[in-house]
């Protein structure tokens with residue numbers, strides 16, 4: 001029986017999920033090679049420690065989205081299968097003008113009756129526009145017909161009659177959107193508003209750090225994992241196989257495969273040259289179709305203690321700074337920890353513009369954004385770390401109108417049917433989307449190898 005050679009470009013979640021799904025589905029022998037440009041596997045799931053103390057924080061993906069109360073939730077099922085314990089996360093507080101607004105009574109008391117009524121009206125209209133079931137199925141356009149959505153999220157926000165309510169909602173969802181309302185569409189904005197309601201979505205993290213997920217996957221995947229191998233070129237050879245050229249320590253290497261999966265995020269797709277009269281324009285079209293960059297910047301500060309604990313108890317809160325910013329209590333992930341860790345997730349324009357500033361300036365800006373009732377805690381700072389994630393996520397994942405699943409994953413089907421793409425940018429810009437994408441491609445390759453071997 002023929003042994004198929006399969007190459008995966010990118011050792012982030014997309015590459016790892018694809019390799020693992022393939023291992024479970026393939027009925028025929030194959031040899032896998034994974035190329036990863038950096039010295040570690042895991043991509044944007046990254047759980048480092050501070051230098052001053054062995055205390056962890058999430059520097060990339062912060063939480064997992066739980067859809068298990070609907071039907072299938074392949075990501076949560078995978079995490080359970082790997083034996084990784086999870087912990088629920090949650091937060092409902094928004095800090096506006098130095099005041100904590102945690103529920104609707106706070107909203108009425110602190111923002112005003114007209115604002116409270118305005119929010120209730122908007123909230124009801126939002127739920128009527130999309131039920132929890134519709135929300136769950138909306139990433140699968142082949143299951144539910146979805147028209148192109150050309151209107152911006154600003155048009156939805158224009159429905160507010162009170163400016164303060166509009167500002168409140170903008171603050172509430174800015175970190176999830178990772179962009180400004182005029183750079184995304186109505187549907188994606190509505191999604192990001194509704195996902196704050198547990199009936200639509202819940203959140204969890206992995207105990208011991210989210211990076212345990214890629215680590216467990218890497219340990220189980222059988223194949224050759226080539227770290228510090230940057231793929232530079234992919235093209236079809238004269239024999240019809242796919243040639244992958246990579247560099248490693250200044251040396252060029254070339255490899256031939258029957259199937260190649262490009263598991264790169266949108267902002268890295270152009271790090272590879274896709275050579276060929278058909279392939280090059282097809283991949284350019286693929287890249288352009290999803291080209292709606294969005295930005296994050298994460299500032300993580302280690303403190304002597306959790307000085308906020310008597311006032312704020314959730315896993316995170318929203319701050320009315322930096323256009324709306326999620327502030328994580330990273331230390332809530334490690335019960336019993338002596339020190340405290342806060343993580344600011346700046347998003348959109350603020351993240352892009354402020355990414356030019358030095359780490360010291362960013363740390364100071366983060367400290368200054370703390371509400372006055374926590375100002376004394378600034379003295380307790382021990383260390384800060386900054387991670388810049390500019391253009392690393394998508395403002396309109398899936399594009400203006402979702403494409404069919406085949407078309408998304410196989411940009412050039414005529415001469416390059418075995419060159420497939422995996423990515424969150426074709427779905428919802430989250431890990432759930434990468435799992436869906438990976439499973440689709442792994443299932444397709446497994447089916448093709450079975451068909452050819454028959």
Ligand SMILES: Cc1cc2nc3c(=O)[nH]c(=O)nc-3n(C[C@H](O)[C@H](O)[C@H](O)COP(=O)(O)OP(=O)(O)OC[C@H]3O[C@@H](n4cnc5c(N)ncnc54)[C@H](O)[C@@H]3O)c2cc1C
Nearest residue numbers: 010012013014037043044060061062063231296389430431
């Ligand atoms: C700050 C931040 C917060 C986020 N929070 C969440 C969250 O809370 N929940 C959620 O679900 N998602 C979140 N995401 C999104 C999530 O991180 C992504 O969906 C996921 O990492 C995408 O996986 P990927 O493998 O496609 O890309 P990546 O994670 O970027 O991995 C790609 C890999 O490819 C490698 N690579 C790049 N170019 C080459 C090349 N030419 N050759 C070889 N290797 C290459 C890179 O080094 C990297 O290891 C967040 C993202 C960011 C930036």
